[in-house]
Structure formats: structure tokens, C-alpha cells
Amino acid sequence: DTGVSQDPRHKITKRGQNVTFRCDPISEHNRLYWYRQTLGQGPEFLTYFQNEAQLEKSRLLSDRFSAERPKGSFSTLEIQRTEQGDSAMYLCASSAKSHEQFFGPGTRLTVL
Amino acid sequence: AQSVAQPEDQVNVAEGNPLTVKCTYSVSGNPYLFWYVQYPNRGLQFLLKYITGDNLVKGSYGFEAEFNKSQTSFHLKKPSALVSDSALYFCAVRDSGAGSYQLTFGKGTKLSVIP
Numbered sequence: 277d278t279g280v281s282q283d284p285r286h287k288i289t290k291r292g293q294n295v296t297f298r299c300d301p302i303s304e305h306n307r308l309y310w311y312r313q314t315l316g317q318g319p320e321f322l323t324y325f326q327n328e329a330q331l332e333k334s335r336l337l338s339d340r341f342s343a344e345r346p347k348g349s350f351s352t353l354e355i356q357r358t359e360q361g362d363s364a365m366y367l368c369a370s371s372a373k374s375h376e377q378f379f380g381p382g383t384r385l386t387v388l
Numbered sequence: 389a390q391s392v393a394q395p396e397d398q399v400n401v402a403e404g405n406p407l408t409v410k411c412t413y414s415v416s417g418n419p420y421l422f423w424y425v426q427y428p429n430r431g432l433q434f435l436l437k438y439i440t441g442d443n444l445v446k447g448s449y450g451f452e453a454e455f456n457k458s459q460t461s462f463h464l465k466k467p468s469a470l471v472s473d474s475a476l477y478f479c480a481v482r483d484s485g486a487g488s489y490q491l492t493f494g495k496g497t498k499l500s501v502i503p
Binding site: 280307309311316317318319320321324331332334367369371375376377378379380381382 | 392420422424430431432433434437439478480482488489490491492493494495496
């Protein structure tokens with residue numbers, strides 16, 4: 277299967293620790309997106325890359341959050357000094373020239 | 389700004405009956421509209437999209453949706469529901485004229501198909 281993959285699938289951390297998530301998009305897709313989903317809500321947009329350029333950032337993305345896509349392939353999302361409010365499912369998606377975005381399985385973060 | 393409303397938190401339908409999951413949207417320009425389905429502990433799966441052209445679009449697993457510009461709606465439909473259709477359904481919109489690729493999602497509608 278060559279869908280979007282995310283690692284890890286689950287992460288439990290203590291408040292104040294840093295965490296990093298990885299996303300591998302579908303290989304021919306040049307666009308990559310990060311979303312956050314909390315219980316009972318739809319996904320909320322965080323940021324978007326076209327190739328290695330980060331072109332959009334939501335105001336949800338505080339200065340504790342940083343995302344990179346250094347070679348235009350995989351991407352990482354880092355959260356520094358985690359807070360309990362950061363507990364959520366972090367979803368990665370990718371797309372090509374077609375408009376639909378294809379989502380990975382997500383990384384569930386629990387901050388204790 | 390773009391937004392989506394899914395007015396029903398839950399829809400219950402008997403197996404074999406037609407189903408409808410409602411979605412209304414708001415954008416400044418022309419909308420690109422999408423439906424996704426989410427099964428427990430899994431990511432979102434793309435079902436169908438409206439970009440331009442025919443107002444009735446067909447997608448995966450026998451689902452279809454009708455774009456209604458005057459009512460700013462994009463309701464998801466299926467003629468005959470299956471128990472396996474039970475899941476969480478999300479409507480999403482992107483404003484084609486905003487120069488942005490971000491999707492805005494509704495809160496989701498839980499569909500329960502009763503045997």
C-alpha cells in the first residue's frame with residue numbers, strides 16, 4: 277500500500293516535553309498538509325507545504341509548533357513544551373494536481 | 389472566511405432505506421466541496437468531490453452528493469444503506485478563489501445503520 281503513513285501512531289508524553297511526528301506522503305504528491313482533530317470535532321488545518329516551501333500556517337499553529345519538509349518528501353511536526361491542551365489526533369494529508377487530499381492514519385498524542 | 393455546517397450530530401437509518409447526511413457551506417468565491425468518512429481509530433477516507441460541472445456527483449461505495457448553489461448545500465446520499473456504512477462522515481469546503489489549499493471541515497455526522 278502506498279498511502280500516507282505517519283509515525284508514531286500513538287505518543288504519550290509528560291507536560292513540558294518535546295515531541296516530533298513524521299509524515300510520509302504518497303510518493304508523487306507535492307502538497308502536504310497537517311491537521312489537528314480533537315474529540316467530537318472535524319479536523320482543523322495547521323499548515324501546508326508545496327514541495328519544501330511552507331506556504332500557509334494557521335493561527336492555531338503557536339510558536340511552540342514547527343513543521344518542516346526539508347527535501348520536499350517527508351515532513352515532521354514538532355511540538356515544544358507540550359501542554360495538556362495539545363492532546364489530539366494529528367493528521368497528515370497529501371495531494372497532487374487533483375483537489376482531494378488523502379489522509380494518513382494519524383498520530384494520537386496524549387499529554388499527561 | 390469559509391465554513392461548513394453539519395446540522396445533525398447523528399443520523400439513524402434502517403438497513404436498505406435511503407440515507408441523507410446534510411451539509412451547508414459558506415465561501416466568498418466558488419466552492420470546492422468534499423465528503424470524507426472516518427471509521428473508528430482510522431484516518432479519513434475520501435468519498436467524493438464537487439469541483440465544477442454536473443451538480444450530482446458520484447463517489448465510492450455507492451455514495452453520491454448533490455451540489456445546490458442557491459441553497460449552499462452539498463448533501464450526501466445513498467439509495468440503500470448498509471450496516472457497514474455506519475461511521476462518522478465529514479463535509480469539507482475550500483474556497484477556489486482564496487488562493488488557499490486548506491480544507492475547512494464540519495463537526496461530523498455519526499451515521500448508524502440499524503439492521
